[in-house]
Amino acid sequence: MAAGGTGGRTYSFKVVLLGEGCVGKTSLVLRYCENKFNDKHITTLQASFLTKKLNITGKRVNLAIWDTAGQERFHALGPIYYRDSNGAVLVYDITDEDSFQKVKNWVKELRKMLGNEICLCIVGNKIDLDKDRHVSVEEAESYAESVGAKHYHSSAKLNKGIEELFLDLCKRMMETAQAEERLKGNGASQSASSRRGVQIVDDEPQATPAGGCCSSG
Amino acid sequence: MSQRTERRGGIHVDQSDLLCKKGCGYYGNAGWLGLCSKCWREDYQRVRQKQIQDDWALAEKLQREEEAAYASSHGAQTQSQSTAPQPHPGHASLGPFSKFEEKKTNEKTRKVTTVKKFFSPSSRTAPKKETPEGKTPSPSVSRRASFDTDQVTKDFADFLKNLHKPGREIQKQCRAFIVNMSGKKDLGADELSECVQDFYQNLADRLMGHFKGSSESVEQVMDQVEKYIMTRLYKSVFCPETTDDEKKDLATQNRIRALHWVTIEMLCVSMDEEIPEVSENVVKAITDVIEMDSKRVPRDKLGCITHCSKQIFSAIRTTKNEPASADDFLPALIYIVLKANPPRLQSNILYITRFCNPSRLMTGEDGYYFTNLCCAAAFIEKLDAQSLNLSPEEFERYMSGQASPRCNSSEGDWTRAEPPPAPVNPVLAQLNHNLEVLSGLSSRQETLMEAAQSLQADLLSWPGSVQREVDDVLAKYPLEVPSRTVSAIDDNDVDNDNLPPPLTPQVFAG
Numbered sequence: 001m002a003a004g005g006t007g008g009r010t011y012s013f014k015v016v017l018l019g020e021g022c023v024g025k026t027s028l029v030l031r032y033c034e035n036k037f038n039d040k041h042i043t044t045l046q047a048s049f050l051t052k053k054l055n056i057t058g059k060r061v062n063l064a065i066w067d068t069a070g071q072e073r074f075h076a077l078g079p080i081y082y083r084d085s086n087g088a089v090l091v092y093d094i095t096d097e098d099s100f101q102k103v104k105n106w107v108k109e110l111r112k113m114l115g116n117e118i119c120l121c122i123v124g125n126k127i128d129l130d131k132d133r134h135v136s137v138e139e140a141e142s143y144a145e146s147v148g149a150k151h152y153h154s155s156a157k158l159n160k161g162i163e164e165l166f167l168d169l170c171k172r173m174m175e176t177a178q179a180e181e182r183l184k185g186n187g188a189s190q191s192a193s194s195r196r197g198v199q200i201v202d203d204e205p206q207a208t209p210a211g212g213c214c215s216s217g
Numbered sequence: 218m219s220q221r222t223e224r225r226g227g228i229h230v231d232q233s234d235l236l237c238k239k240g241c242g243y244y245g246n247a248g249w250l251g252l253c254s255k256c257w258r259e260d261y262q263r264v265r266q267k268q269i270q271d272d273w274a275l276a277e278k279l280q281r282e283e284e285a286a287y288a289s290s291h292g293a294q295t296q297s298q299s300t301a302p303q304p305h306p307g308h309a310s311l312g313p314f315s316k317f318e319e320k321k322t323n324e325k326t327r328k329v330t331t332v333k334k335f336f337s338p339s340s341r342t343a344p345k346k347e348t349p350e351g352k353t354p355s356p357s358v359s360r361r362a363s364f365d366t367d368q369v370t371k372d373f374a375d376f377l378k379n380l381h382k383p384g385r386e387i388q389k390q391c392r393a394f395i396v397n398m399s400g401k402k403d404l405g406a407d408e409l410s411e412c413v414q415d416f417y418q419n420l421a422d423r424l425m426g427h428f429k430g431s432s433e434s435v436e437q438v439m440d441q442v443e444k445y446i447m448t449r450l451y452k453s454v455f456c457p458e459t460t461d462d463e464k465k466d467l468a469t470q471n472r473i474r475a476l477h478w479v480t481i482e483m484l485c486v487s488m489d490e491e492i493p494e495v496s497e498n499v500v501k502a503i504t505d506v507i508e509m510d511s512k513r514v515p516r517d518k519l520g521c522i523t524h525c526s527k528q529i530f531s532a533i534r535t536t537k538n539e540p541a542s543a544d545d546f547l548p549a550l551i552y553i554v555l556k557a558n559p560p561r562l563q564s565n566i567l568y569i570t571r572f573c574n575p576s577r578l579m580t581g582e583d584g585y586y587f588t589n590l591c592c593a594a595a596f597i598e599k600l601d602a603q604s605l606n607l608s609p610e611e612f613e614r615y616m617s618g619q620a621s622p623r624c625n626s627s628e629g630d631w632t633r634a635e636p637p638p639a640p641v642n643p644v645l646a647q648l649n650h651n652l653e654v655l656s657g658l659s660s661r662q663e664t665l666m667e668a669a670q671s672l673q674a675d676l677l678s679w680p681g682s683v684q685r686e687v688d689d690v691l692a693k694y695p696l697e698v699p700s701r702t703v704s705a706i707d708d709n710d711v712d713n714d715n716l717p718p719p720l721t722p723q724v725f726a727g
Contacts, residue, residue: 017543025543026540026542026543026544030540044540045530045534045540046533046534047540047542048541048542048543048546048585049582049586051582064581064585066543067542067543067544068543069543069546069547069548069592070543070544071485071544073603073604074547074592074596077547077592077595077596080592080595081588081592
């Protein structure tokens with residue numbers, strides 16, 4: 001029945017990158033999308049909006065990663081950025097206690113404004129500087145768990161943990177999207193969900209084969 | 218004239234070739250397919266009128282089909298009007314007032330009324346009435362606009378021809394929708410937005426489900442649909458009169474004007490305008506963001522924003538030699554917006570938000586840049602001393618125009634090397650000159666005021682001094698009035714007592 005005989009659906013997700021300036025948001029996303037770090041040969045003109053195409057358990061995912069301005073004076077503009085996003089990557093610098101505090105503020109604000117619709121991922125960046133660590137692993141991980149977020153350690157410099165965190169985030173966003181769809185009784189009433197930004201392209205409105213990608217844990 | 222020059226050039230042109238093809242005896246013109254101006258106009262009007270009539274025939278047919286739905290929505294409309302009568306008179310009184318305020322309101326209302334006429338019931342029943350209006354020499358702006366609309370309609374039809382059956386369906390749906398929308402002029406902007414968005418959604422769903430289009434082709438079709446619909450609806454839904462969009466525009470415009478003193482350093486923008494390439498990029502970015510207002514289709518407006526952003530990115534890339542992050546981009550965009558003061562910024566933002574195809578706005582690259590523009594607008598609106606790293610006093614002084622950052626810095630550095638900037642910038646020189654004149658005037662006014670005050674004091678003290686003088690004089694020379702000695706001859710009884718009694722006459726016998 002499917003016209004193109006392709007996998008059937010394509011997910012489009014919007015992910016915002018939040019965090020103080022200088023925690024390495026841009027390096028993180030450049031490493032993820034271009035696999036480059038502090039490279040003079042980076043061809044992209046900008047690192048504020050990047051996309052990545054993924055294929056997770058046979059389903060196509062288009063990821064749009066929105067970088068946000070981290071300066072304190074732009075903090076109030078946050079809601080304009082994270083409106084309609086499916087996921088948020090909250091980055092802090094493990095050598096900077098303040099940046100972790102900022103992450104906590106962001107989490108509080110996101111949960112207040114968007115509830116549980118948004119998948120959160122807290123990332124402690126710069127683990128290559130572990131000797132200067134100022135945020136303890138236990139504290140960060142227990143905090144993440146308490147707010148229903150996943151915690152990851154990463155290093156854009158050493159290319160560690162980045163692939164994993166985005167993959168996990170995508171899987172969780174897919175689950176959320178599917179759950180939402182099931183709630184809506186899938187089919188004609190997709191208008192609300194697609195207005196929110198999740199464009200579900202489906203050839204045949206039928207029950208989703210659930211459980212294909214629930215590899216959390 | 219042209220005929221003569223052609224002969225001189227050695228090209229032989231037969232006289233009969235130059236005449237109107239209709240044989241009316243006048244000269245024809247290649248631009249008018251060899252007809253004279255009169256015959257061409259006749260022909261053109263006939264074709265145009267036929268097209269209009271066809272359009273209306275179709276529209277009427279569709280209207281009849283949808284009559285039930287239309288009537289019910291119309292009923293709901295009147296009901297909502299009757300339930301909330303207050304806002305209307307208020308708005309009506311506001312309308313003419315804002316007309317005085319800005320010329321463009323005037324222009325806009327005129328446009329809207331012509332569109333209304335076009336769709337009004339009278340012209341629907343008698344489409345012939347349309348022709349004299351078409352003939353009247355309309356201002357070039359609206360003529361160009363209608364030309365654009367015609368062009369878009371034609372392009373759209375051409376595009377749909379390739380789609381065969383779905384194409385006809387799409388065309389039918391779009392026309393019906395536009396006719397339907399024309400009956401909903403009085404709805405608020407949000408309702409209009411809702412209608413358009415629902416239409417996008419339904420059509421996309423239908424294309425996807427019914428015609429089994431791939432997502433790319435559906436997207437392509439939806440782009441064309443958006444272009445067609447929004448070009449047709451633009452006049453009635455851009456900055457509609459039911460909203461206060463225009464007031465917001467004016468507020469933003471004034472706000473940006475008031476912030477003219479904000480420098481690139483205050484915003485911490487990582488663009489070095491000393492580099493010629495960068496300053497070129499900045500100029501182009503400013504042009505792009507200003508150009509946005511001239512586009513009608515939301516997607517084209519987004520395109521302008523994207524172009525502007527790309528220019529900013531290359532400026533940052535040239536300056537910093539690394540890809541621009543959002544930390545660099547947003548301040549730069551704010552700076553560009555402040556410098557450009559794009560016309561009708563708020564209206565444009567709201568128009569895009571309301572009528573752009575949502576799939577593009579939410580996740581696409583264009584959407585990202587648009588979001589940043591929204592952020593820039595919000596930042597400018599809320600901008601305070603803290604967001605520029607200034608003290609509140611400094612901010613106040615700059616805002617009130619008492620000081621400007623450059624003049625302020627010159628207070629300290631005046632002795633060192635300040636004279637150069639004056640000749641560099643003629644506007645600044647003029648400004649300084651004006652400031653001098655103003656300060657001269659103010660000092661003169663002050664002396665005048667002082668003189669006036671002393672005069673007043675003099676006037677107040679004068680009666681007192683006069684009084685004192687008079688008193689002094691009175692004290693020095695007291696008025697000695699000698700006591701009056703009243704001499705009455707007969708009234709004095711006092712002396713009478715001393716007098717011997719009057720002699721009594723004695724009678725002597727003799």
